Amino acid sequence: MTEVAASSAEMPPAEVPWRRLSARMLAVHPVREVLRAWPVLIGVLFLGARSDVGGGVTGLIALGAVIVVGLLRWFTTTYRVSAEQVQVRRGLLRRETLTVPRDRVRTVDITASPLHRLLGLALLTIGTGRTDRRNDGVKLDALTADEAARLRVELLDRSPLAAPVDDAAGAPAVPLVVRPETVLAAFRAEWLRYAPFSLSGIVTVAITIGFLFRMANEANIRLSQFGPVRQAGAQLSRTAIWLAAVEVAIAFVVVVAIFSTVAYVVAYWGFRLSRQPGGTLYIVRGLLTRRSITLEERRLRGAEVSEPLLVRAVGGARAVAVATGLRVGRGAERGGSLLVPPAPRAEVEQVAGAVLGDAAPVRVALVRHGPRARQRRYTRALLGTVALIAVLAALWRWARWPAWPVPASLVLLPVAALLAEDRFRSLGHALAGQVLVVRQGSLVRRRVMLVREGVIGWNLRQSLFQRRAGVVTLEATTAGGRQRYAALDVPVDVAVRLADEAVPGLLTPFLADYGSDRSSD
Amino acid sequence: MTAEPVALRAPAHRVSRRAIVYWTVRAAIGWLVLAGAEVVWLIGAGSLVPLRLVALVATGVLAVLHLMVMPQWRYRVHRWESTDQAVYTQTGWFTQERRIAPISRIQTVDSEFGVLERLFGLANVTVTTASAAGPIKVHGLDKDTASQLVAQLTSTTAATPGDAT
CATH class of the missing domain: 1.10.287 (Helix Hairpins)
Incomplete structure (x- = not known):
């Protein structure tokens, strides 16, 4: 990898001194490790004389070791920023020096957990666009908040005004210059309306339940003996089974809605997206852990407006950036590509348009993919459902399963049909100015707006069935986001024309009309 | 149009x-x-x-x-072609795929001679772009054709400036 070369240090001629992380981290490390290990600690302190005391002692020793390692990390980590590169030196026995050329810096991410904020610290992560997951960027844990803010501006500002700051004194020599920015979106209380539908709470609920079980396990508490749980259990066992099921379902929905709202507030409180003069987008958000992401606009390849089914049902959407070096999909929130959290659709679309610098791709009417695409959506949805019903019937007939799942599963047929129709209605594509637009999906409908310049190849895929139906899945490959964006089941000639128009000239020699007599030997 | x-x-x-x-x-x-x-x-x-x-x-x-x-x-399906402007392949059997990438966006050109392939005097050539979804693989070339293709691609790619993302 060229971006981050792990090598023995080759000193640049300009002698920029090495600097340490903030000394306040010496206080953060032990506290953080203790917090992380608190279930074990409680077990040791309060339930002292138990059979598993050996495990507790081992836990304490491990905890001590982790704290020492944390302290050592502070003593062994130094960094410096010169005019050409950022260097981080770390390791006690195995010294390593990470060198990142400054023009490869794509994102700067500042995260401050409540503990960091209490001490005025921030974790700075420099993203270089490497897409492997093991080592995503250079982390400086942690700098003072001022220093982090200064570095952020310095690292990504490519305007000639931003000369390298003289930091020989080890402190900001030049005060942070506040320059005008354009705010594209800012958190409003109305956005909370979409929070319960964002389902971001499901994960939290699952984690909480898992955590409670683990806690109970560590502390040897039998959950079934726990008062409220036992009462609820007894209550449910007395009611009819269907009523009990309804009650549990309602309770689950309410809990998920509450947790989703809480998660939304915690993650997006104080959200602000702005365009900064240095050619960057700047995103701040977070109630407890404050997170700010700076992303270079020249790395932007497009934007995606996605509507999860529930959020769509209440007229909401969210937007994600398609940029090189930023992760999307699972972990997109953490990866920093989120442009707008679930919010009113019109507002999200306006922001996406502003980010792209052109409102047309967001507004343009899409070309539908035709009757074959619709037929294939139905076939696929219904065949799967029928197969499921057949399996249930077979299990009932030959494996002594109860009979009721079979008629119950018939309900899935209309659901599948609705899903198929919606999936078809979602399909569409268009060219709007310099942007290629494709849309698909029902459970999560995504409208991807990809800058045509960012398309670096085409994949046209056809299964045997697609060939017989005369349709093709056209994928535009790109260096950003999901790496590929597909238009499903487009009629073949429409797909070829779309690809040809989107990237002029690329397909020309391979078109049957003008290119058939040409060969390249 | x-x-x-x-x-x-x-x-x-x-x-x-x-x-x-x-x-x-x-x-x-x-x-x-x-x-x-x-x-x-x-x-x-x-x-x-x-x-x-x-x-x-x-x-x-x-x-x-x-x-x-x-x-x-x-x-009958597998075919390939390379011009000064683009690489174009067709692969698969039940599901078939055509891939096209412009030469200007090529990041690496690899040729590989697997153990089994060497027994048959074959090689494959992989052309990657900056997209993880974009690698173009030409399987089952005979060795000389593979070397020629690599030589041609590397020379045309070298002539194209930019970081190809």
């Missing part, structure tokens, strides 16, 4: 004929491993013998069909 129908033609060159044998052998190895596991399963325990025999026979039938159909079909 006019409304007259447009279509992509297939890439100009076929791969080496020896690729048919190569694909057959490679697939046969996979099937043999599966069949071997099933034989062990058959010998292993006393119960359910008819079921296990049926599984083994079914595997055999599927394997023979696959080995008869797949390599021939693949050979």
Whole structure:
């Protein structure tokens, strides 16, 4: 990898001194490790004389070791920023020096957990666009908040005004210059309306339940003996089974809605997206852990407006950036590509348009993919459902399963049909100015707006069935986001024309009309 | 753009004929491993013998069909072409895929000679772009063609400036 070369240090001629992380981290490390290990600690302190005391002692020793390692990390980590590169030196026995050329810096991410904020610290992560997951960027844990803010501006500002700051004194020599920015979106209380539908709470609920079980396990508490749980259990066992099921379902929905709202507030409180003069987008958000992401606009390849089914049902959407070096999909929130959290659709679309610098791709009417695409959506949805019903019937007939799942599963047929129709209605594509637009999906409908310049190849895929139906899945490959964006089941000639128009000239020699007599030997 | 129908033609060159044998052998190895596991399963325990025999026979039938159909079909599909502007391939059999990438966006050109491929004097060439979804692979080229293709691609790629993202 060229971006981050792990090598023995080759000193640049300009002698920029090495600097340490903030000394306040010496206080953060032990506290953080203790917090992380608190279930074990409680077990040791309060339930002292138990059979598993050996495990507790081992836990304490491990905890001590982790704290020492944390302290050592502070003593062994130094960094410096010169005019050409950022260097981080770390390791006690195995010294390593990470060198990142400054023009490869794509994102700067500042995260401050409540503990960091209490001490005025921030974790700075420099993203270089490497897409492997093991080592995503250079982390400086942690700098003072001022220093982090200064570095952020310095690292990504490519305007000639931003000369390298003289930091020989080890402190900001030049005060942070506040320059005008354009705010594209800012958190409003109305956005909370979409929070319960964002389902971001499901994960939290699952984690909480898992955590409670683990806690109970560590502390040897039998959950079934726990008062409220036992009462609820007894209550449910007395009611009819269907009523009990309804009650549990309602309770689950309410809990998920509450947790989703809480998660939304915690993650997006104080959200602000702005365009900064240095050619960057700047995103701040977070109630407890404050997170700010700076992303270079020249790395932007497009934007995606996605509507999860529930959020769509209440007229909401969210937007994600398609940029090189930023992760999307699972972990997109953490990866920093989120442009707008679930919010009113019109507002999200306006922001996406502003980010792209052109409102047309967001507004343009899409070309539908035709009757074959619709037929294939139905076939696929219904065949799967029928197969499921057949399996249930077979299990009932030959494996002594109860009979009721079979008629119950018939309900899935209309659901599948609705899903198929919606999936078809979602399909569409268009060219709007310099942007290629494709849309698909029902459970999560995504409208991807990809800058045509960012398309670096085409994949046209056809299964045997697609060939017989005369349709093709056209994928535009790109260096950003999901790496590929597909238009499903487009009629073949429409797909070829779309690809040809989107990237002029690329397909020309391979078109049957003008290119058939040409060969390249 | 006019409304007259447009279509992509297939890439100009076929791969080496020896690729048919190569694909057959490679697939046969996979099937043999599966069949071997099933034989062990058959010998292993006393119960359910008819079921296990049926599984083994079914595997055999599927394997023979696959080995008869797949390599021939693949050979008729697999094609490639490279111009000064773009690389264009067609691969697959049941599901077929055409991939096109402009030379200006190529990041790396790799040629690989696997153990099995070397037995048949074959090689494959992989052209990657900055997109993880974009690698273009040409399987079953004979060695000389592969070297020529790599030489041609590296020289044209070197002539194109930019970081190709």
